[in-house]
Amino acid sequence: MLQLKNVDCGYGVFQAVHNLSFSVEQGQIFALLGPNGAGKSSTIMSIAGHVKLFAGSLHFDGQDISSLLARERVRKGIAVAPEGRRLFPDLTIEENLTVGGYSQSKVKEAVNRDMVFSLFPRLTERLRQPAGTLSGGEQQMLAIGRAMMAEPRLLMIDEVSLGLMPKMVDVCYNAIRxxxxxxxxxxxxxxxxxxxxxxxxxxxxxxxxNAVWQGSADEAKKDPDLIEAFLGMTKESAA
Known part of the structure; x- marks a missing residue:
């Protein structure tokens, strides 16, 4: 579904990602891992069209989308729940969801809103509450829900569990599954x-x-050098 070929991207004259290539198959969960400053968010936002592509190409469903505007990529079926959520704090939950569904018809917007509420029932209880007054977990639910309002076939989620209580992390990962x-x-x-x-x-x-390792999640769990050197875990904790 998604293919990055020799991608360089960054901000202004600063290059954050170097010669990155990988493919994401339809129906997969593909994880970008690594320490802070590794280029993970830059990669996500370059796919979304918000970070400049210096070289290489991005293909989605076999089409080169490298030169498409961000809003055109949304219409192709790509949506992002960005790091830090980036909600509209003065708008209500309902209004934030409406913004997320701008590319859809009114009929689809209503259907997608119902889907979001079934995914995160807690949002229904706070429908007219300003997003800025929500807890961190509720804001993350709303960020994912807002992205889903665009009816994406590729959903990109940046830093799912950052700053969340374990119970809220569980809710978000259950939604991902x-x-x-x-x-x-x-x-x-x-x-x-x-x-x-x-x-x-x-x-x-x-x-x-730079990409230092690629493979299956099962292979990653079994590679002690990988998980200790780059992922900040021991082999026992990864098992």
Missing amino acids: HLKSQGVTILLVEQNTKRALDVADQVCVLESG
């Missing part, structure tokens, strides 16, 4: 390596903007 079961392809950036490896099919590990 459910979305996968519904055929949504997911590209996941995560600092919580164990949680990512538990749900991912494939993994790409980045360090200093």
